[in-house]
Amino acid sequence: MDLESVRLFVRAAEKLNISEAGRSLGLAPAVASTRLAKLEKNLGSDLLHRSTRKVSLSTEGAEFLPFARELLAQEKAARAALGLETSEASGTLRFTAPSSFAQMYVAPILPEFLDTHPNVKLDLHLSDSMVGLIEGSFDLSLRNSALEDSSLKARKLADDRRILCASPDYLQRHGTPQQPIDLEDHALIGFQDQSARNLRTADGKTGVFDPQSASCRLVLNNGLSQKAATVAGAGISMNSMWSVHDEIRKGSLVRVLPEFDVDDQSVLWLVYPKSNVLTAKVRVFIDYLIEKIGKSPVWASD
Secondary structure, three states: OOHHHHHHHHHHHHHOOHHHHHHHOOOOHHHHHHHHHHHHHHHOOOOEEEOOOOEEEOHHHHHHHHHHHHHHHHHHHHHHHOOOOOOOOOEEEEEEEOHHHHHHHHHHHHHHHHHHOOOEEEEEEEOOOOOOOOOOOOOEEEEEOOOOOOOEEEEEEEEOOEEEEEOHHHHHHHOOOOOHHHHHHOEEEEEOOOOOEEEEOOOOOEEEEOHHHOEEEEEEOOHHHHHHHHHOOOOEEEEEHHHHHHHHHHOOOEEEOOOOEEOOOOEEEEEEEOOOOOOHHHHHHHHHHHHHHHOOOOOOOO
């Protein structure tokens, strides 16, 4: 497969403009169109839909795009191994992370990273919903869950200890649960598609936090909104310690059933496809996040 044609396809997919993609690689528009047509013929699929007004990815093109990017990454790694490619971090790094965590911990440290690595461009997708890493053509993902997908590799950023909490006002009005079973009589705040979570004490006592089986009149899909509603007295919610440690310290939130932790083995992982070459831009960003966030998490001592 002609890698220069693959490179042209990736540029065209990103710009949705074949002529502009060709010019960025020093090709005349007619030459760029011919090369893409030849690539499509070799693959036996139309990768791009063309009209007089616009260019768009076909279904097959969208499926091929992450593999095309992988081919180019492999080529770059091979050239670097032969001393033909600079190992300096450069290029666009596509990163996806939970919105709540990124707003609190990632966004504030980005200026320093960009100053240190002037040839790297960050393309961030922030969402508290799970995003497909390979399907979305991301180089790196931050996930706060147990890592189960065997097609992925990961480095641990930090533990993700989760607790139950409520505002002092809510507990004053509705009482403080003494045992997990008492949660059934309280207003629980649910997170999107949240399943029941086991609770466990250090000496082995167990319980369950299950908004679906209790009085759950409020369900959210954003962690910061969930925390704000909990502070305002809407009910009892499950939160990561990284999200609420400051409110716990100030007293605007208090732990509910403090002897119980959520027993779900959740960890903050920096995840990338197992098949991917760990390029310089990804490696330096992982190292930076671990150094600035994971080495001494501000919430770990709470």
